[in-house]
Amino acid sequence: DTAVSQTPKYLVTQMGNDKSIKCEQNLGHDTMYWYKQDSKKFLKIMFSYNNKELIINETVPNRFSPKSPDKAHLNLHINSLELGDSAVYFCASSPGTWGQPQHFGDGTRLSIL
Amino acid sequence: KNEVEQSPQNLTAQEGEFITINCSYSVGISALHWLQQHPGGGIVSLFMLSSGKKKHGRLIATINIQEKHSSLHITASHPRDSAVYICAVNRGTSGSRLTFGEGTQLTVNP
Numbered sequence: 472d473t474a475v476s477q478t479p480k481y482l483v484t485q486m487g488n489d490k491s492i493k494c495e496q497n498l499g500h501d502t503m504y505w506y507k508q509d510s511k512k513f514l515k516i517m518f519s520y521n522n523k524e525l526i527i528n529e530t531v532p533n534r535f536s537p538k539s540p541d542k543a544h545l546n547l548h549i550n551s552l553e554l555g556d557s558a559v560y561f562c563a564s565s566p567g568t569w570g571q572p573q574h575f576g577d578g579t580r581l582s583i584l
Numbered sequence: 585k586n587e588v589e590q591s592p593q594n595l596t597a598q599e600g601e602f603i604t605i606n607c608s609y610s611v612g613i614s615a616l617h618w619l620q621q622h623p624g625g626g627i628v629s630l631f632m633l634s635s636g637k638k639k640h641g642r643l644i645a646t647i648n649i650q651e652k653h654s655s656l657h658i659t660a661s662h663p664r665d666s667a668v669y670i671c672a673v674n675r676g677t678s679g680s681r682l683t684f685g686e687g688t689q690l691t692v693n694p
Contacts, residue, residue, distance in 0.1 A: 512687050563627075569674075573629060
């Protein structure tokens with residue numbers, strides 16, 4: 472039973488399109504995250520939600536909009552996709568907001584043509 | 585300069601060897617994490633520690649808060665240990681936000 476699941480696993484699309492990535496966790500955690508891993512495998516936080524409330528919003532273009540309909544789901548919508556958005560996006564969750572182990576999804580590989 | 589530095593960037597070992605990966609950080613932290621990313625891409629949390637030492641199977645993680653340094657050791661390494669090992673920290677004032685090192689690519693040959 473997958474703890475943190477992301478869909479889709481692969482996403483290939485053209486520049487300028489709008490796309491969404493979905494994330495769901497069944498661990499009962501209160502906090503969820505989106506991370507971006509670039510071509511050099513460097514991970515960076517994008518957003519974090521705690522109980523549907525945005526608590527971390529890094530310097531990310533506002534073409535990226537997270538949405539948390541409930542504490543088990545955190546989706547990422549990206550408008551007007553650019554070549555530089557090509558990366559692997561990871562969703563994660565943790566029990567709370569203070570220094571606890573995070574559980575990661577398997578990642579979504581986004582390729583922009 | 586990254587706030588979390590790992591060394592080495594790449595490491596190749598023979599099966600059975602003892603392996604050490606190092607992590608140094610330049611900020612105040614509340615916790616340090618070691619993560620493993622397999623070739624398939626999934627990321628698994630190995631350890632979270634704020635002091636001392638933790639052991640799980642053949643993996644040992646240590647941290648020295650005064651020196652701002654942590655090490656991940658693998659005893660009796662095996663080809664299935666081949667993966668990218670990532671150090672990450674919770675900065676002292678930023679709660680759950682993780683700041684990552686660039687990762688160490690470990691290859692263990694049979």
